[in-house]
Amino acid sequence: MIAQPRDGxxxxxxxxxxxxxxxxxxxxxxxxxxxFDALETAGTNIKFVLSRHExxxxxxxxxxxxxxxxxxxxxxxxxxxxxNTITGIMTAHMDSIPMIxxxxxxxxxxxxxxxFQEADxxxxxxxxxxxxxxxxxxxxxxxxxxxxxYLATTGRPGPVLIDIPKNISQGDCTAPLDCEIDLPGYxxxxxxxxxxxxxxxVIEMLQKSERPLILAGHGAMLAHAGPELKELAETCRIPxxxxxxxxxxxxxTHELSLGMLGMHGTAYANKAVxxxxxxxxxxxxxxxxxxxxxxxxxxxxxxxxxxxxxxxMDKMIKPDLKxxxxxxxxxxELNKWIRPLETKNWLATLDGYKKRFPLNYKIxxxxxxxxILDVVDRLTESNAVITTDVGQHQMWSAQFNKSKAPWNWISxxxxxxxxFGFPAAIGAQMGRPDDVVIAVVGDGGFQMTLCELAxxxxxxxxxKILVLNNHFLGMVRQxxxxxxxxxxxxxxxxxxxxxxxxxxxxxAKGFQIKRPADIEKVLTKALEYNExxxxxxxxxxxxDNVFPMIPAGAALEDMIIEKPKHRMEKPVGST
Amino acid sequence: MIMKxxxxxxxxxxxxxxxxxxxxxxxxxxLVNNKPGVLARIAQVFSRRGYNIESLVVSPSAQAGFSRxxxxxxxxxxxxxxxxxxxxxxxxxISCYDHTDDAVVGKELALVKVSVDAGAxxxxxxxxxxFGCKTLDLAPDSLVxxxxxxxxxxxxxxxMMDKFGIIELVRTGKVVMTRGNGLT
Numbered sequence: 188m189i190a191q192p193r194d195g196x197x198x199x200x201x202x203x204x205x206x207x208x209x210x211x212x213x214x215x216x217x218x219x220x221x222x223f224d225a226l227e228t229a230g231t232n233i234k235f236v237l238s239r240h241e242x243x244x245x246x247x248x249x250x251x252x253x254x255x256x257x258x259x260x261x262x263x264x265x266x267x268x269x270x271n272t273i274t275g276i277m278t279a280h281m282d283s284i285p286m287i288x289x290x291x292x293x294x295x296x297x298x299x300x301x302x303f304q305e306a307d308x309x310x311x312x313x314x315x316x317x318x319x320x321x322x323x324x325x326x327x328x329x330x331x332x333x334x335x336x337y338l339a340t341t342g343r344p345g346p347v348l349i350d351i352p353k354n355i356s357q358g359d360c361t362a363p364l365d366c367e368i369d370l371p372g373y374x375x376x377x378x379x380x381x382x383x384x385x386x387x388x389v390i391e392m393l394q395k396s397e398r399p400l401i402l403a404g405h406g407a408m409l410a411h412a413g414p415e416l417k418e419l420a421e422t423c424r425i426p427x428x429x430x431x432x433x434x435x436x437x438x439x440t441h442e443l444s445l446g447m448l449g450m451h452g453t454a455y456a457n458k459a460v461x462x463x464x465x466x467x468x469x470x471x472x473x474x475x476x477x478x479x480x481x482x483x484x485x486x487x488x489x490x491x492x493x494x495x496x497x498x499x500m501d502k503m504i505k506p507d508l509k510x511x512x513x514x515x516x517x518x519x520e521l522n523k524w525i526r527p528l529e530t531k532n533w534l535a536t537l538d539g540y541k542k543r544f545p546l547n548y549k550i551x552x553x554x555x556x557x558x559i560l561d562v563v564d565r566l567t568e569s570n571a572v573i574t575t576d577v578g579q580h581q582m583w584s585a586q587f588n589k590s591k592a593p594w595n596w597i598s599x600x601x602x603x604x605x606x607f608g609f610p611a612a613i614g615a616q617m618g619r620p621d622d623v624v625i626a627v628v629g630d631g632g633f634q635m636t637l638c639e640l641a642x643x644x645x646x647x648x649x650x651k652i653l654v655l656n657n658h659f660l661g662m663v664r665q666x667x668x669x670x671x672x673x674x675x676x677x678x679x680x681x682x683x684x685x686x687x688x689x690x691x692x693x694x695a696k697g698f699q700i701k702r703p704a705d706i707e708k709v710l711t712k713a714l715e716y717n718e719x720x721x722x723x724x725x726x727x728x729x730x731d732n733v734f735p736m737i738p739a740g741a742a743l744e745d746m747i748i749e750k751p752k753h754r755m756e757k758p759v760g761s762t
Numbered sequence: 763m764i765m766k767x768x769x770x771x772x773x774x775x776x777x778x779x780x781x782x783x784x785x786x787x788x789x790x791x792x793l794v795n796n797k798p799g800v801l802a803r804i805a806q807v808f809s810r811r812g813y814n815i816e817s818l819v820v821s822p823s824a825q826a827g828f829s830r831x832x833x834x835x836x837x838x839x840x841x842x843x844x845x846x847x848x849x850x851x852x853x854x855x856i857s858c859y860d861h862t863d864d865a866v867v868g869k870e871l872a873l874v875k876v877s878v879d880a881g882a883x884x885x886x887x888x889x890x891x892x893f894g895c896k897t898l899d900l901a902p903d904s905l906v907x908x909x910x911x912x913x914x915x916x917x918x919x920x921x922m923m924d925k926f927g928i929i930e931l932v933r934t935g936k937v938v939m940t941r942g943n944g945l946t
Contacts, residue, residue, distance in 0.1 A: 229821060309799065314806050318853040321798065371828075372795060372856045498847035501840070 191427060196225035198358040199289070199349075201364055202332035204231040208260045208287065210251060210617060212236045212244035214271075216264020219291030221356040233260075236646060238616065239638035243610040245275020246636065248286050250611030253597040254572055255618035256411070258285035258339050265291045265502070266304030269350070270311070274604055276346045277315040281601025282432060283409060285344040287335055288316075290418065295323060309350045316334075316343030325358035334368045342375030344409060378495045378513045381520045385510045389467075390524050391510065392489055396465035398533040399425045400488075402477075405432035405600070406470020406495055407514045408593050408648045412436070416469065416517035421665040422522070424530045428456035428538055430471045432600040435590030440569065445537065446546075446589075448743075449477035451582040454544035454735045457743045459537055466490045470514040473503035474601065475739075475760065480646035482741035493517050527695050544735075544748060546586050553728035554703055556580055556655045560587040560707045563653070566714060571595070571623040571649040574612040576632030577603040584627045606635030609652055613639060616648040623651070623714065630683050631654040640693040642719040651713050652695075652722040656688050657729050665732045669750070670757045690722035698723040716730035772892045785836040787816065788862045788912075789938050790846060792831040794822060795854040804831065804855070807848045813837050817870075817935025828856065829945075859946065861938050866946075868938040870908045871910045873898065874920060877927035878905050886926055891917040904929060912936075 192195055193201070199222060215223045226235050238244035241263045245304050248259035263269055269290040279286045279538045292298070293305040309321040318338050320332040328351075335347040373705035393399060407416055420427050422441050427437045428445040439446055448456035460466070466485045470493060471477070478484040483502060492499070492506035492510060499510045510517055539702075548557035560583050563571070569589040574597040575581040581598055590596045598617055633654050660678040667675050687697030696716055700709045700723060713723050714725050736747045740760025774794045794800045801820065810813050817834035835842065842860065850858040863867075866905065874895075878886045879902070890897065890907050893915065899906035913936055939946045 283796050310802065313799070313803055314810060319799075370853060496851070498851045500847075502844055525851070602849075 189602045193229075193360055194221065194225070194356065195322075195328050195351065195358050195360045196221040197229040197361040198325070198328045198362075198364065199351070199356065200225050200229040200233060200487055202329050203260055203287065203336070204233055205364060206336035207705045208233060208258065208336070210234045211262050211731050212238055212247040212614065213262030214238055214241050214244055214264070214268055216268045216291060216304070218265035218293060218353045219262060219268070219356075219480060221353060222289065222291060222351070225356075229515075235262070236642065237438060238610070238642050240636065241271035242275050242606065243639040243712065244279065244634050245272045245286070245288065246429040246432050246604075246607050246610035246641075247614035247617070247642075249275060249279045249284050249607075250574060250597055251613030251618040252284050252286060253611070254615035256593055256594060257618070258287060258336065259614065260287040260289060262289045263291070264304065265308070266306045267294055268304075268309035270306055273312065273315070273601075274606075274709065276312055276348065276598050278602040278607055279346040280315045280317065280602045282599065283344050283405060284346065285339040285720055286346040287339055288346055288348045290348065290350050291356070292321070292352040292514040295352045298352065298741050307398070308348065309606065315346075316348050319348040319350070321350045321543060322352065322355050325355050325360040326362040327366050328355075328360055329362050329366045332367060333366065333481070334370055335367055338370070338373065338690045343406075353355075363624040378511065379516050381510070381512055381517055385508065386521055386524060386637055389491060389510075392465055392526060393423060393525070394489065396489070396529070398463045398467040398702070399423070399467060399528065399530065400463035401425050401427040402466060402467065402468045402471050403427055403429040403436045404471025405430065406493075408433060408436045408470070410470065410495070410514035410516075411593075412469065412515040412518050413593050415515055415522055419523055419525060422525050423528045424534065425467070425528065426459060426534060428452070428459060430474065430600070431585055431598060432478055432596075433471060434588070434589055434596040435593045436583060438591045439589040443534075447585050450479075450737045450739070451478070451586070451733050451735065453586070454746060454748055455537055455540035455547060456472060457735065457737065457746050458540050458544075461744045462483060462536070463488045468492045468494075468506070469518065470494060472496075472499045475503070478503060478743040479737050479745075480740055483744065493608050551756075553729060554700065554726060556583050556657075556727050557587060559653070559655065559700065559701055559706055559725055559727070560584050560627065564588050565705070566710055567623055567625070571625050571743065572597065572612075572615050572619060572627050573627055574598065574608040574615060575627045576605050576608040576629055577662075578605070578629050579665065579731070580627055580633065580655040582662075590664055605632035607632070609633055610639045612650045612652070613646065613648055615641050616650050617646065624648070625651045625653055627653050627655065629661065630654055630680055630686070631660045634683070637689070640690060640695055640720070644694045647719045650720050653728055654722060654724050656686065656724055657727045657731070658683055659729055661731070662733070664730070668730070669755050670738070672754070686722055686724040690720075693721060696721035696729060700725040708747050765813060785838060786853040786862065787902040788835055788837070788860055789833065789841050789868065789936060790849070790858060790860050791938060792849060792858045793856040794829050794831060795856070796822060796827055796836050797854060798853045800829070801831070803852050804833075804849055806847055807852070808835065810840060813841065813845060815932070819935045819937050832935065836937055857945070861880040861940065861946070864944070865941045866938040867914055867941060868936050869910060870913050870916055870934055870936045871929065872907065872916045872920065872933040873890075874907045874909065874923055874928060876905045876907065876923050877903060879903055882926055886923065889919070889922045893922075895919065907944060
């Protein structure tokens with residue numbers, strides 16, 4: 188049989204499909220024309236979703252990947268199209284999210300000549316991708332596409348960019364679709380071998396420990412290590428705290444769960460970190476949000492660090508035992524040797540902290556974000572997929588959402604990207620059409636990507652956009668109140684639109700919550716509404732602060748449970 | 763030749779211009795894919811952390827398709843360890859070793875253009891001979907000398923020539939290779 192002649196663009200789509208890509212988010216433009224044409228001619232089943240801004244497309248692909256564990260692709264044009272993906276690529280890179288970003292590019296003979304819509308996106312994105320390609324030959328497309336998907340999804344996942352000049356996507360490709368990858372410098376398979384001596388050392392350390400603590404990070408999630416983690420915690424009776432991105436890898440309603448640790452984590456999780464004698468970190472990169480002042484972190488504890496990425500070892504914290512490996516494989520091997528530990532006293536101490544320092548809020552005094560998020564958690568029985576932006580709403584959502592299962596908590600952790608939550612929810616809902624997806628956003632972040640209301644309406648995704656509207660950039664205002672003598676600067680979001688009318692003008696359903704008494708009634712209605720996206724504008728109190736709080740760069744033991752009466756020193760950490 | 767302007771002072775030996783003299787020089791040997799962009803990726807690992815690359819030698823390795831980079835850099839141990847780890851993490855990097863404390867042979871080459879007239883030439887050539895230099899060019903008012911050896915020897919030679927006036931100086935940067943069977 189003679190193969191149909193195909194061009195580079197058709198080859199690209201066929202190879203993406205063969206590599207498991209089912210969905211592509213993007214925005215068209217001149218240099219990507221051949222690829223957009225191939226969406227019509229290549230005969231693949233890849234679904235294309237037109238966003239309203241390239242940043243939104245990247246966050247949609249990101250949300251899809253975080254909700255399903257499968258990578259999605261992003262397709263944009265050259266120059267500004269590619270430039271608009273930067274925030275989305277950076278967000279995915281910081282949180283180790285697989286993503287294939289395809290950008291159109293000027294024809295090869297115009298590269299470097301400041302041609303129309305030419306930007307060196309290969310160079311611009313270099314520090315924020317796992318790897319990237321500038322394709323110079325149509326026949327390289329099958330190999331490069333296969334390598335890109337392999338790189339994005341294996342080892343420590345991450346975004347991979349493929350920049351394709353127009354003459355390359357338009358040119359004939361005669362190379363076979365299936366080809367060998369050529370990556371002599373990439374060996375993720377080594378993460379699946381565990382040294383038995385390391386396991387023996389862990390067992391010895393466990394036996395000597397009276398107050399062990401597991402820290403579950405995003406790496407445990409990405410490795411699908413939930414069952415192994417549960418077995419370790421339950422068999423040895425070890426309490427578990429998680430990072431922001433590790434939320435849900437261990438059921439937060441489980442008696443051994445301490446919830447999230449860190450800057451705005453639970454007091455009992457942070458107290459556990461201060462008092463543990465054995466910190467077992469499974470797939471967290473010891474981010475500055477969780478360790479605070481590095482030299483005081485776990486200073487009386489032995490530290491075990493399990494991570495798939497060797498460059499994470501010694502980066503923030505020098506562990507006593509380093510295990511470079513896939514969390515699932517390491518835990519499965521470890522679980523063959525574990526015995527129950529005597530941790531009754533330790534657990535009793537922590538239970539005491541749970542009772543003494545619970546997460547709480549006052550229902551009186553106006554409409555509170557915490558109250559709304561608490562009711563959301565109750566009405567959804569902690570089973571909804573929650574996406575967030577960054578800020579106060581994110582931290583309160585992390586506190587009051589009791590994630591029971593992995594892949595349900597979708598938040599921009601490392602990058603702290605405003606405008607992430609809403610488009611991420613669209614992507615998440617497209618990957619999980621049968622689940623309840625709620626975008627918890629602030630009025631600031633939502634306005635950064637609200638143009639995607641059109642996308643959400645057209646795709647008929649029944650996401651609930653919970654706009655926690657305090658007419659402020661709340662977290663920055665909180666810092667100004669606590670550390671800058673309440674001099675508010677650049678945080679007043681005067682001029683917010685009427686969000687309900689805005690949603691309605693796009694054809695979405697709008698709800699309003701103005702009083703605590705409305706919360707349950709309106710949320711129930713919103714949760715029942717499934718014909719498309721709906722927006723719930725919540726007029727929350729303007730000035731409220733997230734506690735507990737560890738000022739940036741301070742030690743975990745210096746945690747603040749409530750607003751201090753005295754003036755506080757400016758934090759030494761950056762943000 | 764395109765010039766942006768004339769530098770007021772002539773080149774001085776690099777040893778006098780070290781930015782972080784408190785730290786010893788580290789020599790990294792990095793085996794990489796010979797592809798566009800690899801050098802930029804490695805340079806970014808240094809630059810985003812505010813570290814300076816002091817010397818850099820890149821050339822094809824014995825195996826087709828791969829290049830060898832020898833990078834000289836100064837900085838605190840922890841920072842350089844992280845740089846090494848981040849370089850190794852790059853997909854295009856095959857291996858990355860810090861040979862600072864290893865048994866290695868390290869050599870460098872320099873071309874030195876010295877301002878000498880007939881009167882000073884005799885002394886300059888005498889010094890050059892002592893350092894085993896080759897005279898590559900001899901003009902009425904200048905000499906071009908080639909010196910090879912370890913970096914300390916080059917520093918010494920350049921220091922001795924300084925009094926005549928160094929018009930230009932080009933150093934290759936150090937290349938290293940492990941002794942015995944060990945891999946570089």
